[in-house]
Amino acid sequence: SAAPALGSQWLVGRIAAYQELHPDLEFVIGSATGLGPLLAGEADIGLRYGEEEWPGLLAWKLFEERVFPVCSPLLAAQLQTPVDLDRCRLLRHPLLSWQRWFAAAGLQREEPARGPLYEDARLMLEGAVAGHGVALMAGSLAAPYLADGRLVRPFAEDCPDRSFYVVAPPAIQERPAAMAFIRWLVRRADQGAAAPAYSR
Structure with a gap:
């Protein structure tokens, strides 16, 4: 699940690119801003905007x-x-x-x-x-x-x-395919998430 704006403008295209590399994987994509779906086990991976602390979850910073x-x-x-x-x-x-x-x-x-x-x-x-x-x-x-x-x-x-993070329950570490996707997202974020240059 992803915060709506980040999901539509950053995540969707990257999921499409990842599926080109891994056509056997299926994604169910939802939108949410809170942590409820992750803590309740309704979502495996979340993209959220916030500070460094994510109680009960693992977090990987995408970009500031x-x-x-x-x-x-x-x-x-x-x-x-x-x-x-x-x-x-x-x-x-x-x-x-x-x-x-x-x-x-x-x-x-x-x-x-x-x-x-x-x-x-x-x-x-x-x-x-x-x-x-x-x-x-x-x-x-x-x-x-x-x-x-x-x-x-x-x-x-x-x-x-604040920063955008990938967040997930600790049990995600037992799922190699999910961890591979998280690592790929972090690498893609490192490749270019700078703020647009000022131009009036």
Whole structure:
């Protein structure tokens, strides 16, 4: 199981590539953000966003994230410096800290208490595309939107955040095929998960 945005934008294509190498394997892919499916034995392997501690589970770090604001090109044209965000609607996600990014940009601001709160990063990205506001987003998830021009980075400043991990129950170590897939995912992550370069 995978966090929805990471599953759709990072995992699905890699599973397809792995199945080309191992056509005898079958995958059942679900989306989840919590650890319940893993702890209950409903999923063998999970991809999650978080800190280093994963109680009751083994964890392998895929890559660290850097976060930065993204918005529609039309909205970006109205923004010159990070101070301009004071008059914008800020789109929020429970795991992403605007306050931390503001500090990296040299501003003292509290965590916004208002503005749409999205539990799904994909929906927040689509909200930004629709011009609903400025979203703070992890670089790997924003990358496809930046590449095709649906979103832009209005400012160069970014800051480190949490990381994406593969997590699994300890019993996974007794399953060679599953462990081989985990090691392959980690290698693929090492081959390129850097945040997109700033380009307005």
